Amino acid sequence: MDAVDHVLEEVRQAAPEIRKGMEERRGYTEEENSSGEKQLEADIYANKLLKDRITSIDGVGEYASEEEDEITDCGEGLSVALDPLDGSSNIPTNNMVGTIVGIYDGSLPCRGENLLAAFYVLYGPLTTMTVARDGSVTEYVLDDGMRKTREEIRLEGEKLYGFGGNLGWSEKFRQIEDDVSRKLKLRYGGSLVGDFNQVLLEGGVFGYPPKEGYENGKYRIMFEGNPMAFIAEAAGGVSSNGQKTVLEVEVDDLHQRVPFVVGEHDLVDRVEKAIQRDTN
Ligand code: F6P
Secondary structure (H helix, E strand, O other): OOHHHHHHHHHHHHHHHHHHHHOOOOOEEEEEOOOOOEEEHHHHHHHHHHHHHHOOOOOEEEEEEOOOOOOEEOOOOEEEEEEEEEOHHHOOOOOOOEEEEEEEOOOOOOOHHHEEEEEEEEEOOOEEEEEEEOOEEEEEEEOOOEEEEEOOOOOOOOOEEEEOOHHHOOHHHHHHHHHHHOOOEEOOOOOHHHHHHHHHHHOEEEEEOOEOOEOOOOEEHHHHHHHHHHHHHHOOOEEEOOOOOHHHOOOOOOOOEEOEEEEOHHHHHHHHHHHOOOOO
16 A cells, blocks of 8 residues: 555545544634634544544655644655645534545645645535545545545536635626626535535536635635645646646745635636736
8 A cells, every 4th residue: 555545544534533523523612723713623633633643654754734833744755734624614503524635745835736646525415535646536435435436527517606705805806706607506605625526526616716804815725725726637627826727836835825716627717817816
């Protein structure tokens, strides 16, 4: 088993425990993460569980988490950056959440072009794991084991859209959203994993543009932007920060944010100009 397989296996085994663990950990703690967001007990639990296991893998050299300020050195080899519970503000109301993992060949932080594999777990009606590796995207249902349920997933077609941050959008972005909303059906749930997953499977476009107070977007590039852009591109879709693909963006800071749009090619083309930083 190589290090990538090993990370996949550890997350597969941890997923039912993370899911079960949410039941008793729906409350907020007094702590904040590096991005200034209030942490839930479930965020801390999921991070500890994944950190203990992933830092013990032979062939993993660095571990970083959205929930921690610093990178942990744990040996020689690949670097793992993850968001243990993405969309965790959905936990109190029992809406969609997920776990996002990027496996980089390079020291953190680094560009998304260094990703070898990326995947997410979606804690929906079923627990699924969607894996991008070697240029293709596969979905598995996680129960006792790992059952392949979709392969060679393609991000194509123009059915759904979702954009986060509506209260702080620029006028230019509002115009684009208005245009898109006349052709595609709106689906937005406030969880990157859930919102991305439906666009991946049904076709369309998803994004979180810069907004007032978040001039560089909301998503953390190492933990959210890069892995999801990598999955979208492996499925034949495209990603953009407004100027280039998300995977080409230079990353200087582990918790750096990025304006973000992914989806079907023509739709992303239409949206990308409106997500540049200087759009107001
Ligand atoms: O970045 C964390 C996150 O919870 C994402 O999973 C989600 O897409 C976004 O924030 C939701 O933001 P908002 O509450 O502004 O819709």
